[in-house]
Amino acid sequence: MALIYKHIKAHHQWHRQAAAALDQQRLARDGGMPAQRGGPESAGAADADSAASVHGPGPPARGGADVLAGARPDGHAAKAAEAVRREPAARVARERVSRTPVIEVRGLRKSYGSIEAVAGVDLEVCAGEVFAFLGPNGAGKTTTVEILEGYRQRTAGHVSVLGADPAKAGRAWRARIGVVLQEAEPEAELTAGECLSMYAGYYGRPRPVAQTLDLVGLAGQRATRCGQMSGGQRRRLDVALALIGDPELIFLDEPTTGFDPAARQSAWAVIAGLRDLGKTIFLTTHYMEEAEELADRIAVLAAGQIVAQGSPATLGGRDTEASVISFTLPPGVPVTDLPPAVAARVTRTAGGHVEVEATSAGPLLAELGGWAEAHHLDLLDLQVHRHTLEDIYLQLTRESR
Ligand code: ATP
Numbered sequence: 393m394a395l396i397y398k399h400i401k402a403h404h405q406w407h408r409q410a411a412a413a414l415d416q417q418r419l420a421r422d423g424g425m426p427a428q429r430g431g432p433e434s435a436g437a438a439d440a441d442s443a444a445s446v447h448g449p450g451p452p453a454r455g456g457a458d459v460l461a462g463a464r465p466d467g468h469a470a471k472a473a474e475a476v477r478r479e480p481a482a483r484v485a486r487e488r489v490s491r492t493p494v495i496e497v498r499g500l501r502k503s504y505g506s507i508e509a510v511a512g513v514d515l516e517v518c519a520g521e522v523f524a525f526l527g528p529n530g531a532g533k534t535t536t537v538e539i540l541e542g543y544r545q546r547t548a549g550h551v552s553v554l555g556a557d558p559a560k561a562g563r564a565w566r567a568r569i570g571v572v573l574q575e576a577e578p579e580a581e582l583t584a585g586e587c588l589s590m591y592a593g594y595y596g597r598p599r600p601v602a603q604t605l606d607l608v609g610l611a612g613q614r615a616t617r618c619g620q621m622s623g624g625q626r627r628r629l630d631v632a633l634a635l636i637g638d639p640e641l642i643f644l645d646e647p648t649t650g651f652d653p654a655a656r657q658s659a660w661a662v663i664a665g666l667r668d669l670g671k672t673i674f675l676t677t678h679y680m681e682e683a684e685e686l687a688d689r690i691a692v693l694a695a696g697q698i699v700a701q702g703s704p705a706t707l708g709g710r711d712t713e714a715s716v717i718s719f720t721l722p723p724g725v726p727v728t729d730l731p732p733a734v735a736a737r738v739t740r741t742a743g744g745h746v747e748v749e750a751t752s753a754g755p756l757l758a759e760l761g762g763w764a765e766a767h768h769l770d771l772l773d774l775q776v777h778r779h780t781l782e783d784i785y786l787q788l789t790r791e792s793r
Contacts, residue, residue, distance in 0.1 A: 489688055492519040493552075494641055494672045495540060500549035502535050509535045511696035513549070517689075519640075522663075522673040524683035527693035528789050533676050534645070536693070540674070541571055541643055554641060567595055570634030570642040580619025584610055584629055587618055588636050595637040608632045608662050624655040631662060641672045648682060660685055680782040690781075694789045708784040715778050717748040717756060719771040731763045750776075 495517040502510040510532045517523040527533050538544035539551060542558030542565075551558060556565050579587060585601055592598035605611050608628040613621065618629060627647070634642060644663065648656045656679075663686055666673060677683055683690050684704045691701045692708070700708045721727065721744040727735060730746075734756055740747040750756045753776050764771050 489520040490518055493517070494519050494521075494554060495523075495674065496550070496552040497536075497540070498550040500536065500539065500551060501547045502532070502539060502544070503547045509696055510539075510546075513693070513696070513698055515691055515698065515701070517672060517674060519672055520667075520670050521688045522667050522675060522686050524687035524690045525674065525676045525693065526678075526680075526683060526690060526785060531693040531789075532696040533693055537643060537645065537674065537676060541569065542566070567637055568640045570637065570639035572630050572634045572642070572644050572647060581617065583615050583617055584621070584632070585614040587629065588632055591633055591636045597638060598636050599638040601636070604632045604636050607635060607665055609658060624651065624658075627651070627655075627659070628662065631659075635666070639671070641674065642666060644673060644675045646677055647675070648677070648679065656682070680780070680785055684781050692785060692788050694791070699788050700784075704781055707781065708788050710779055710781070710784045712751075713779045713784070714749045714751045715753045715776050717750050717753060717760070717774070717776050719746055719760075719774040720744045721746060721771070722769050725767075725769065729767075731759050733759050734763070745773075 493516050495515070497513055497515045500510055500513040501508065513532075513536060515523075525533050525537070535544065539546045540553050540558055542553075542561055545559055553561070554565060554568050558565075582590070584605065588601045588604055592601060599607075602611070602614070605614055608631050610625060610628050610632060613625055616625070618626065621629065631644075631647070647663065648659045651659060660682065663673065663675070667686065673686075675683070675686065687704055689701065689703055690707050691698050693699070702708070702710075705711055716739070723744065725744075727738060727741050727746060730738070734748055737748045737750060737756065738746055739749045748756065748760075757776070760771070760774075763769075
């Protein structure tokens with residue numbers, strides 16, 4: 393986690409640099425005095441690189457006067473946004489995941505002294521895929537993600553992200569990646585539109601500002617100062633900042649932690665929108681329903697190793713795991729009265745409550761229903777439970793917790 397804070401600190405430094413550049417533009421435009429702010433800071437080369445990489449390709453590639461020129465006229469943006477909206481969603485969804493690997497990891501290891509945080513990870517993420525990376529605290533998720541983002545050196549293994557080794561890749565590579573950290577702090581004095589315009593200037597082919605605001609549901613907040621935005625709006629702005637360079641690959645680090653249920657639903661809609669645009673998304677989350685809602689594939693990491701990979705429906709054999717039929721017997725009816733096929737599969741009884749394990753629930757339900765009808769019995773609370781993703785996740789990670 394420590395490196396995250398370094399990113400954020402570096403990110404803030406870069407924000408201040410960028411804000412100072414914006415002041416210079418305002419000065420040139422208005423003929424006034426620049427606001428009192430820390431000027432461009434002399435961050436070390438590595439820090440400057442990290443800082444810019446949080447949302448973009450690097451420190452300003454162009455001079456201050458070009459910064460606002462990065463934003464396209466609103467008319468173009470509106471047309472582009474309309475084109476995005478009109479794209480047939482079903483076709484995009486069907487065709488969006490290709491077989492082209494965007495991330496390839498083989499035998500990845502990372503040690504911090506005697507701690508082996510990542511202990512031989514293999515994974516592959518294809519273009520257009522939403523890949524969820526799950527695991528308990530300390531499993532090694534952040535370490536892995538930071539290696540993929542090029543922020544952390546690995547101890548061993550092969551890593552390729554967008555065809556390059558992140559440890560050696562340069563600015564052009566970084567421009568193809570968007571990162572949304574758990575916490576970030578856009579410059580409070582700037583409006584959302586100014587903030588995005590400023591970042592847009594650092595990319596060769598930025599996404600239009602209006603379209604980007606529209607994508608994250610902030611079209612109405614273009615003129616709102618970042619410092620006056622709600623927590624949820626700021627988080628959306630973070631996503632917008634990661635999208636302004638129109639990246640191919642987006643890393644989302646616990647994007648909805650701390651959100652209320654409504655804000656989480658709207659964040660999911662934003663992420664689903666990115667998925668439908670064909671972006672490749674690498675998502676870390678502790679929320680199973682988030683992974684289930686958004687992910688094409690899930691990998692579960694425990695103690696530095698991947699313990700299961702699969703779709704939300706098949707992870708850890710979820711699709712073949714037995715279901716549980718549960719019901720409450722009427723008073724005075726013993727479990728031994730149940731039909732033999734059902735009684736043989738009873739796994740738990742408590743008072744009149746009965747649980748039956750069923751690899752194929754249909755025939756057992758038919759047997760049970762026929763028996764209840766023949767004896768004029770009402771089976772209260774009759775239910776069939778399938779293992780939830782959370783049940784499977786807890787089984788998979790039990791030993792490492
Ligand atoms: P969380 O869900 O809590 O964010 P995580 O899965 O992201 O956890 P990591 O942050 O990658 O896990 O940490 C994996 C292991 O490496 C932990 O034991 C952690 O204490 C250790 N670790 C992480 N960063 C460092 C570091 N800079 N120096 C030493 N040990 C570290």
